[in-house]
Amino acid sequence: MRNLFWLGFACLVLMLGRTQGTEGNDAGAVKVIEISAKKYEFTPAEIRVKKGERIELKIHSVDTTHGAKLILYPEGSKDKSTPGLKLADPNQNEKVEKNVDQVIDFVALEAGTYEIRCAKLCGMGHGRMKGKLIVEE
Secondary structure, three states, X not given: OHHHHHHHHHHHHHHHHHHHHHHHOOOOXXXXXXXXXXXXXXXXXXXXXXXXXXXXXXXXXXXOOEEEEEOOOOOOOXXXXXXXXXXXXXXXXXXXXXXXXXXXXXXXXXXXXEEEEEOOOOOOOXXXXXXXXXXXX
């Protein structure tokens, strides 16, 4: 009877250890990154994340309505069959209103450099309003 108690106790300790181990490396953990959008720049202009990370970009327009659009394929990619970034909701990848945060949730699936563009004509410097998302191994 005593051995059965210790065997059950050991199994319980092993199961709890496994549960706690997965909580520490939670694949669902989100890295939140805040970006400001104003004529004609994103701040920060360059963001670095790790491959496999789940990212939440919070984009705040400071001066007028801007659009933030993530290009889903890395620069120089010829294969357009599978995007390197997987959006939780593709409709998030568009409009930023003044004083309203735009949130873009995604997972960085493939290493590379991705462009962030202003997607709403915001003036003469609109074409220069770009940022970079760098996904590292």
